[in-house]
Amino acid sequence: MEPGIQISGLAKRFGHLVVLDGVDLKIQRGENRVILGRSGQGKSVMLKLIVGLLTPDKGSIVVDGKRVVGMSRRELYDLRRRFSMVFQGGALFDSMTVGDNVGLGLAEHTDQSPEEIRKRSQKSLEMVGLPDVFKKMPAELSGGMKKRASLARAIVSEPDYILYDEPTTGLDPITADSINRLIQHLDEELGVTSLVVTHDMTSAFMVGDRFALLNKGTIVFDGSSDEARAATEGPMAQFIQGDSQGPLDSL
Amino acid sequence: MLPSRAGPILPAMYVVARMGSAVLGTVTDTGRGGLLFLNILRTLPAIPKSLRLILHQMFVIGNGSIPLVIITSVFTGAVATVQAKYQFQDYVPIRFLGTVVAKSVVIELGPVLTALVVGARVGSSIAAELGTMKVTEQIDALEMMAIDPVRYLAMPRFLAACMMLPMLTIFSDSIAILGGYAVATLGLDVPSKTFTDGLRFLFDSHDVYGGLIKAFVFGALIAVSGCVNGFHARGGAAGVGEAAMRAVVTASLLILVSNFLLGAVIFQVIFGA
Numbered sequence: 001m002e003p004g005i006q007i008s009g010l011a012k013r014f015g016h017l018v019v020l021d022g023v024d025l026k027i028q029r030g031e032n033r034v035i036l037g038r039s040g041q042g043k044s045v046m047l048k049l050i051v052g053l054l055t056p057d058k059g060s061i062v063v064d065g066k067r068v069v070g071m072s073r074r075e076l077y078d079l080r081r082r083f084s085m086v087f088q089g090g091a092l093f094d095s096m097t098v099g100d101n102v103g104l105g106l107a108e109h110t111d112q113s114p115e116e117i118r119k120r121s122q123k124s125l126e127m128v129g130l131p132d133v134f135k136k137m138p139a140e141l142s143g144g145m146k147k148r149a150s151l152a153r154a155i156v157s158e159p160d161y162i163l164y165d166e167p168t169t170g171l172d173p174i175t176a177d178s179i180n181r182l183i184q185h186l187d188e189e190l191g192v193t194s195l196v197v198t199h200d201m202t203s204a205f206m207v208g209d210r211f212a213l214l215n216k217g218t219i220v221f222d223g224s225s226d227e228a229r230a231a232t233e234g235p236m237a238q239f240i241q242g243d244s245q246g247p248l249d250s251l
Numbered sequence: 252m253l254p255s256r257a258g259p260i261l262p263a264m265y266v267v268a269r270m271g272s273a274v275l276g277t278v279t280d281t282g283r284g285g286l287l288f289l290n291i292l293r294t295l296p297a298i299p300k301s302l303r304l305i306l307h308q309m310f311v312i313g314n315g316s317i318p319l320v321i322i323t324s325v326f327t328g329a330v331a332t333v334q335a336k337y338q339f340q341d342y343v344p345i346r347f348l349g350t351v352v353a354k355s356v357v358i359e360l361g362p363v364l365t366a367l368v369v370g371a372r373v374g375s376s377i378a379a380e381l382g383t384m385k386v387t388e389q390i391d392a393l394e395m396m397a398i399d400p401v402r403y404l405a406m407p408r409f410l411a412a413c414m415m416l417p418m419l420t421i422f423s424d425s426i427a428i429l430g431g432y433a434v435a436t437l438g439l440d441v442p443s444k445t446f447t448d449g450l451r452f453l454f455d456s457h458d459v460y461g462g463l464i465k466a467f468v469f470g471a472l473i474a475v476s477g478c479v480n481g482f483h484a485r486g487g488a489a490g491v492g493e494a495a496m497r498a499v500v501t502a503s504l505l506i507l508v509s510n511f512l513l514g515a516v517i518f519q520v521i522f523g524a
């Protein structure tokens with residue numbers, strides 16, 4: 001068995017819209033993989049495919065030696081308990097307090113006491129710089145605070161894999177920096193494997209070991225952060241420089 | 252669907268087409284609802300774990316529905332009494348007034364009107380709540396935490412509705428009969444004893460059971476319709492509104508159709524034999 005995530009020939013369409021058209025990508029255990037791509041290229045769809053929230057039309061996804069496509073509900077739930085996802089829009093449960101949002105997974109899946117769960121949730125919230133929001137409702141938080149609360153919810157269960165969908169979008173530069181440090185810390189200290197979808201190149205170079213660039217349904221760049229930084233021509237160079245002229249189609 | 256230069260025949264066709272799509276929507280919902288129902292049954296072993304969620308939903312359904320049920324029931328009982336008295340003219344003895352009011356309330360008016368009124372309120376709110384969770388990825392977030400949305404969201408609402416509808420119906424029956432009594436004695440010069448004797452006369456507990464069985468099924472229909480439309484909501488706020496509307500239309504149609512079928516089965520086949 002090869003640990004990590006192997007994606008091959010992955011294809012997904014919605015009606016006539018072809019979103020992914022043969023994606024091949026390997027993510028090794030412990031690595032921090034940054035996934036870049038223009039808006040609407042299917043980055044969020046790819047994350048959802050990996051954990052079975054969507055079903056691909058073609059291709060295979062293997063996580064730690066197990067094929068995700070065709071898993072039973074129970075197998076999927078076992079898989080997902082080792083994963084967390086920070087959704088692009090936060091996806092906090094708006095009927096419960098922020099603290100309960102963070103603690104829900106522990107309350108459902110462990111037999112820890114409410115007191116322990118409260119402590120762990122609070123600690124998680126402190127790690128993302130939100131020490132005083134435990135009793136607040138999600139609607140009372142700012143956009144950036146919601147994103148960080150969602151991050152707290154993702155890390156509280158100490159998963160092996162964390163999928164971040166634009167974790168720093170909409171945050172001020174200083175908060176964004178602390179989130180990037182947190183992602184690095186989780187990676188280095190706890191050995192978490194991360195997939196980070198981002199448009200924020202500062203963040204990308206800070207947290208990423210390896211880079212992938214998704215365009216028109218396929219991976220057009222796959223390399224280390226040094227190779228990405230060194231790219232002087234081709235799609236990766238165009239993306240980093242933010243040039244509307246080049247191999248990546250502009251609007 | 253409607254061409255701009257609609258002739259006189261086209262509006263009629265448009266109406267037929269709209270009815271057709273409402274019926275189609277109900278058929279789709281019924282199919283999806285059947286599947287969801289089976290899925291809910293699958294999660295029943297997790298009832299002990301979900302007790303708090305179920306109690307919370309019972310409270311949500313009961314608490315908000317009581318004022319609505321009171322108003323509906325008072326007027327239903329009052330109208331039933333006035334109409335019965337009017338239809339009796341001088342042909343039917345007035346001592347049957349209480350009998351007729353009680354029977355029509357307990358068998359038909361109580362269960363059906365309660366279900367329609369509570370269905371509109373509860374069905375739309377379930378669909379809107381779950382629909383919002385769907386379009387804001389909260390359902391995906393639950394899935395991601397390995398929490399089954401059917402167990403966590405649908406099953407508690409389903410059980411709560413199945414239990415609360417009969418309770419609200421008993422409540423509604425009592426209020427409606429009281430309303431009828433008040434109108435009869437205060438407005439129609441019927442002596443109090445005549446009305447209450449009528450109530451007792453021909454009283455059959457099967458009528459009450461039959462009404463409550465119907466209410467139980469209506470509760471199931473309301474919850475499943477709300478959950479199915481919520482889970483399949485798509486496309487932002489408009490999609491959530493659409494889901495809420497469809498939940499109410501489907502629930503109402505199914506309540507009326509199943510009321511007929513259940514009536515036939517319960518009162519002709521089971522109790523009639």
Ligand SMILES: Nc1ncnc2c1ncn2[C@@H]1O[C@H](COP(=O)(O)OP(=O)(O)OP(=O)(O)O)[C@@H](O)[C@H]1O
Pocket residue numbers: 014017019037038039040041042043044045046088
């Ligand atoms: N459930 C769905 N049904 C239909 N179309 C969808 C669905 N999810 C995504 N799409 C479409 O798939 C395409 C890719 O969407 P996706 O959200 O993955 O983009 P993205 O790369 O994450 O973009 P962004 O950077 O803006 O978040 C879009 O055109 C989107 O409209």
Ligand SMILES: [Mg+2]
Pocket residue numbers: 043044045088165
């Ligand atoms: Mg996205």
